[in-house]
Amino acid sequence: MSHANDAPPVEGSAYRDSASIYDVIYAGVGKDYHGEVEYLSRLANNLGSNPSSWLDVACGTGQHLAGLIDIFDVEGVDGSAEMLSVARRRLPSVALHEGDMRSFSLGRQFDVVSCLFSSIGYMTTVPDLHRAVANLCKHVRTGGLLMVEAWIEPDEWRVGEVANDVIESGGMTLVRVARSDRKDRLSLLDMHHLVAGPESVEHYFELHEMGLFSRAEYHGAFSAAGLEADRDETFGAGRGLYVARVDG
Known part of the structure; x- marks a missing residue:
């Protein structure tokens, strides 16, 4: 398996070319943003203390925020300028910030902070996982909630699997093919996109490198931040949603 280079991509850089087709892909494969927002909102209201503000970190193109904005005062953070450009067109009134989840600082706290769609996996080492969880925690007010959707666990990752999607949308045919590999505690996804229209065919290549962390390591990162x-097990893709109350 060959890669464009051996250095891990900067957080968010994997979506530099595909940001413009990201929503088409996930609409085509049936990702249920509406259902996820309903689930998370219900969970926050059941566990929280009348939450009214929500920060979504690794917010991508703003699909979760688009549902949350009807209920909460929302803001977003993402490491990809290209994804944020799409999100800003969708949510022109929402404050959206470019930043690294390990180090961004907004100068305010929220009733709920979320990091969804397994974006925490872009932390490739346990120390980075700890830094990210600690920084997310700093943005949660006392009594608020931190929600982090995990990536796949080490024993569940399979090497050499190939997945493909073919999506027809607006006169365009989009083909996405991904092949899995592994390097120590990193999951590797070579992902190719072909975007064909009446006048041209474009090819985008992405390398996604994501950390494979055990349940004990996720719990350890929360514990290091002073959280339990x-x-x-039921949210989203079933990879695990870690939920913690910040008690101060």
Whole structure:
């Protein structure tokens, strides 16, 4: 398996070319943003203390925020300028910040801070996982909630699997093919996109390198931040949603 280079991509850089087709892909494969927002909102209201503000970190193109904005005062953070450009067109009234989840600082706290769609996996080492969880925690007010959707665990990752999607949308045919590999504690996804229209065919290549962390390592990162997290097994893709209350 060959890669464009051996250096891990900067957080967010994997979406530099595909940001413009990201929403088409996930609409085509049926990602249920509306259902996820309903689930998370219900969870926040059941566990929180009348939450009214929400920060979504690794907010991508703003699909979760688009549902949350009807209920909460929302802001977003993402490491990709290209993804944020799409999000800003969708949510022109929302404050959206470019930043690294390990180090961004907004100068305010929120009732709920979320990091969804397994974006925490872009932390490739345990120390970076700890730094990210600690920084997310700093942005949660006392009594608020931190929600982090995990990436796949080490024993569940399979090497050499190939997945493909073919999506027809607006006169365009989009083909996405991904192949899995592994390097120590990193999951590797070579992802190719072909975007064909009446006048041209474009090819985008992305390398996604994501850390494979055990449940103990996720719990350890929360514990290091002074939190005790519960693991929800039913949310989203079933990879595990870690939920913790910040008690100060």
